[in-house]
């Protein structure tokens with residue numbers, strides 16, 4: 001099926017590695033014009049060469065989406081180069097692990113900035129133009145932790161709930177303008193973030209990394225971790241004009257995972 005993404009203009013934040021990069025790569029293969037953003041220019045250069053040549057434009061811009069001034073600079077760049085965007089993928093790195101009582105106010109506020117305020121700020125900038133143009137598709141990359149809190153990930157479990165509630169509210173306000181907003185909930189997906197989670201769990205439990213990986217894989221009905229491209233493919237459909245009626249949803253891509261052993 002042609003997703004009709006050719007020359008659609010899409011901004012992907014947190015797009016230099018892992019799930020964000022997979023979203024950008026699938027969109028590039030579909031011929032979308034892309035602005036890919038993340039904090040590090042070095043990571044962005046690697047991502048651009050990883051995506052390689054394709055039919056559409058590929059531009060990069062360094063921005064930390066936990067910072068309002070960076071989001072404003074990113075929005076200016078988008079406006080100067082594309083004028084508007086048809087699609088927006090909101091993604092950033094996950095917060096630190098730790099028990100519910102284990103984080104300072106400062107760390108909580110950093111997480112609010114990265115996972116919640118970023119979503120509010122980016123949508124506040126881009127949704128009005130999408131509504132005016134009568135086309136917009138937005139994806140937020142979240143976590144299955146919003147369905148069932150993941151032990152040791154209280155920051156992610158809590159703040160992502162708030163972002164999900166915000167987006168659900170917004171989605172119902174703008175659906176009549178053909179602006180559709182959905183959240184993707186990745187399960188365990190093979191990226192640098194997952195590898196570092198396994199190292200942390202191994203360090204805390206005294207198990208080897210191999211043991212941790214074997215145990216966690218055995219808890220997944222599909223029999224293993226997800227490929228980031230699985231998420232990129234769903235994101236491409238949800239961002240496309242082929243998505244004519246899916247909005248306000250939180251869709252898990254988790255291989256049928258019920259919950260990990262502690």
Ligand SMILES: NC(=O)c1ccc[n+]([C@@H]2O[C@H](COP(=O)([O-])OP(=O)(O)OC[C@H]3O[C@@H](n4cnc5c(N)ncnc54)[C@H](OP(=O)(O)O)[C@@H]3O)[C@@H](O)[C@H]2O)c1
Nearest residue numbers: 014016017018019038039040065093094143188189191193
């Ligand atoms: N992988 C999994 O199993 C899994 C499961 C559930 C949820 N998730 C969540 O899904 C998201 C993506 O996961 P991932 O595994 O792909 O992570 P990852 O491998 O750590 O990649 C994160 C990407 O986001 C960028 N980034 C980090 N902080 C940023 C910020 N403040 N502003 C802009 N860009 C930022 C990074 O590039 P720079 O360093 O250049 O900024 C990188 O491109 C995370 O929020 C993660 O918690 C992942």
